[in-house]
Amino acid sequence: MKFTVDQNSLTDGVNWVSRSLSTRPIKTELLGIKIDATGDEVILSGSDLETSSKAYFKADILEKGAVLVPGKLLAEISRSLPNKPISITLDGTRVLVTSGSAKFTLPTLSLNEYPNLPELPETTGTVASDTFATAVAQVAIAAGRDDSLPTLTGVHVEINEETITLAATDRYRLAVREFSWNPATPGFSTSALMRARTLADAAKSLVGSKNVSLSFAPTTSNDRLAGFSGDGKTMTSRMLDGTFPPYRHLLPTDSVTTAVVEVAPFLDSVRRVALVTDKTVPLRLEFKDGGVSLEAGAGEEAQATETIDVLLNGEPISIAFNPVFLADGLQAVGTPFVQISFTGSNKPAILTGRTEPNGASIENYRYLLMPMRYAS
Amino acid sequence: MTSVFDHLVGQEHIIEILEGAVAASRTGEESQEMTHAWVFTGPPGSGRSSAAVAFAQALICPNNGCGTCNDCNSAKTHGHPDVEIIRTEGLSIKVEEVRELLTRVAWAPSMGGWRVVVMEDADRLTESAANALLKAIEEPGTRTVWLLCAPTLHDVLPTIRSRCRHLQLRTPSLEAVTNVLINRDHIAPGMADFAARVSQGHIGRAKYLAINESVRSSRKTIMQLPLQLGSLAAAFQAAQTLVDLATAEANAVSDERDEKEVEKLQEAYGKGATGRGMATGGAKAVKELEKEQKSRSTRMVRDSIDGALLDIATFYRDAMMVQSGNIDSMINTDMREQIESYAASSPSHSTINKINAIMEARENLARNSAPLVTCEALMCQLARK
Structure with missing residues (x-):
């Protein structure tokens, strides 16, 4: 594997997928970022099994290949590199990262143990990224932080045709926000419970794109997965189990x-x-x-x-x-x-x-x- | 058709209940047979965790637990997104671990079935950890099932056990264990019989003994100890031998594994990178891992001494059998002569005292007493006439 890419694309992509890396993972492989340059563009991915993120960017791919590298280290290195083209090369079991006169070698981790990450579900509609980020932030603030009451750590997302209603409560306050969006299919409605910090983090990080695509499986589906994507960035997250308390009458x-x-x-x-x-x-x-x-x-x-x-x-x-x-x-x-x-x-x-x-x-x-x- | 329940030995009475629960769980309706929290109890080695894992497999398998499909296999190896198996090899399960677990348990099942959590050592939960868990069991998710395992019901917090359905496993019979060793693990009948007998229904221990020459030889050394307690000096010597053998047995497994784990973690944080060392947080993570390994090795040494003490107890048990005129049900048939001569030279009430002393030493060990001192005290008691 060998490719060159500009510093911004790499850092942006690495920062995005780093969000999904957990600090205490169940498997050490999940501390890694996968660099996949087997196709026409480079795909970075990271996962903690609850959320999985991918970043896509164009690069000058000279040799195809895929590799798993220590994620946190890659993030720290890419941030510190000067704004010059970066070349990433796999050399035996090590990855060379060079930019101008700066040279790094990274060890590689076993790619065989890396789990298959879920595919992004089909898009159910789009919304302006700043509207989405504001709305999520306004609601997420009221979500509970006590993990022993998991239902209340979530934001309830209710889609009713052209309106999305977000709600969160920690029993002492309740925040409700409505906004309109562009559903892909008319007459679509569903509801889901998403962890507030995951949702807020994703929404905030996607403001760089003009629009955000949302993917929510219908409630009848077996796949309790939601997806968010913007320019060159995708994230899937598992939904929370449980029933959000009925709040409208309050x-x-x-x-x-x-x-x-x-x-x-x-x-x-x-x-x-x-x-x-x-x-x-x-x-x-x-x-x-x-x-x-x-x-x-x-x-x-x-x-x-x-x-x-x-x-x-x-x-x-x-x-x-x-x-x-x-x-x-x-x-x-x-x-x-x-x-x-x-x-x-x-x-x-x-x-x-x-x-x-x-x-x-x-x-x-x-x-x-x-x-x-x-x-x- | 094969079933995951086939591997449970001598537990026909609970298999029926579990199969009923699996069937009820498929109907999508609430029923008496399926519930959200279960406790599996039974003596060590009776297969509590095997039963719990088999139940977990059956719940998420499309064929009610065939044991051969992808779901069944991945559930067993920690690879299934909807099954969590919490297995501690350390001394306790801490509240941080439980909290972390609860964030994962909150996920909706990814395949639309059940989210199953198997907690193999519910008796090792610290008090605060158990209370954190209690909250989750009190207000269960709609699709979450908790399977706790513990030696007895008393090892589980009363507030937790009152919210769980209880299943009591039996100690499998000698024949059942022997058959499993012969049919499943392809062990020669003579060896299988010996291993099953001396491990008293503990299937895992029986298998370990049957396939490890070195374990058998150290057991042999340990079984000779009661015969070598001629003087006080000899008693101290015996205690030292026992602790050394047990420690060696535990360390043989752990040392190599510990090193590999640290290496793997360091690598994941990028140790060996040039131009830059490990990523921030790497050293801390390694330190935490080493702490965990230390707790694990303490536990392994302790478990191994406990096993040795149980072995020694079988010597006195056999002696008591001989003293009470019942020579047919001897465990250590290979030591028949030595046991008979010991039985003849010692009064039966002292044999009972000695068994009690061993059980007391085991309790003290579990309460964190110093292993060598405990064993020395015990050996001195055993050396008395």
Whole structure:
């Protein structure tokens, strides 16, 4: 095997497949990146059995062949190389990597033990990569991180013809985002549960391509595999087992009070006031006509208070939230203003975005936040 | 038609239950016969893990466990995407390992069947590991099946065992083990009979003994120890011999393997690359592996001493049989004369005390006592008249 390629293509490809390498794999072969130059282009692949990634790039292939090399080392080397053409040559059981005056030799691993990676399922539609990445990030933030409750570490993906609805919850908050896409076949609908960090990572890494192709097998299929692909990059991931809790009825439809606040000063203020407490101690908020006052800490402990402007519609209300979850939500709405709708001090509140303080709220993203109890 | 259950020896009573469960699992309906968590218990060597693996194969095989298809084969060799076999050779299964396992167990089955997890040493779960596991068994995935193996039900956390169906394996009979050795492993009948008898129903041990000349010879040396306890000095000497032999037996297997594993891991991180050493994290991974190997070798030495103590116990058991006038069911028939002369020279209550002392030493070893000191103390007790 022998080929030359420019530094960008190689580094980009290696970085993409490195994402699928696990740090503690079941087999040592899974620490490797496979370089396949048997066809017209070079294919890199990496896998941890849950996700498998492939990167395709054009190269000047002088001699065909395939080889498995230590993945992490290849990634570290390719990143450090100068921006010059790189030549990769298999010499006996070693791989020579040369670029200008820099020369590396890498040992090779046994390709026989390397598993057959799953094929990318048929594309079910496409979506603009930035829309997809934003939507996934907005939802993934609410996913649980406790692996002993695997269902909640997932993002629920529901496809209903031209709309995709993503949802995630860790039982204390729930994020729901809707966006439209271009299905390959009309009338297609399905649902799937994908691990949030895998999905978020894939979506973020694919923004380099204009569009992302999604492949979700219908729920009746035996193949519980999803695929994502952009320019020269593909990834397959196994779906999670389990039933995502029904969540639509949790989203209140009416409210007694709505408050509109400018996000940036509110977020700063929440973070400042929360400094005096633990992450899990409630941050008390009092919404009044004159403004919203934030308060944390009580009694002999350190305390902090602050008041900022608010546009209130309805009854004044006192409520307490987990400061971290509130900050997450404020960041995730992604607009200059946030509308918070309340149905009571011990009922969940809903955060939605607003571009103008008096404009309509943007309903395609809703972040539901459970209040905390506190002793007043 | 062949079946994966054919390899289970003397366990007809559970095969029926397992086959019923497999049949019920195919209907797609909820039923009494199929459930999401099982515990297989039985004495060492009775085939707990073989039974669990066979059940796993039957669940994912399109032909209910033919043992010959691709699915059956890959399930057994850790190659099947839907079957996880957790087998520790170390001292314990730690909570980190269980957490890592749980992230994999959350995957939906790739072939649309079941996701099966076989945990061969559920008795070796640390307390926090068992609690992490409990959460998963309490709220099982719709298509996940847990198969835990342990020597007795008491080795499993009560909160876990109350959520599992229990299957008790029997110690296979002498004839059954002998037949397996002859028919499956093609061992000569005389040798098969000897191996089956001295390993008391432990099929794996019987086979190991039958095919390894060196193991048989060190067993022979160990079986002579009770006859050499003439003085206190001799007792200490005997303890040293026992520990040395057991350690040698354990290390013979592990040393070479340890080295190969480290080499392979270092290679995967790129050791030997020029222009750049191993990738970041490589040294740490190797260190972790070495730690694991150390725990494994402690366990192997311990297991090997335990085996030797069990062998010695058979000597006193036979002596007791002779003392109580029952000479037909002797295990060590090749030592008949020596055992008979020992039995004649020693009172039967001391024989019982000695057996008890051996069992106590085994318990202490399992509680992490120093092997040599434990064996010395034991030999001193055995040296008493």
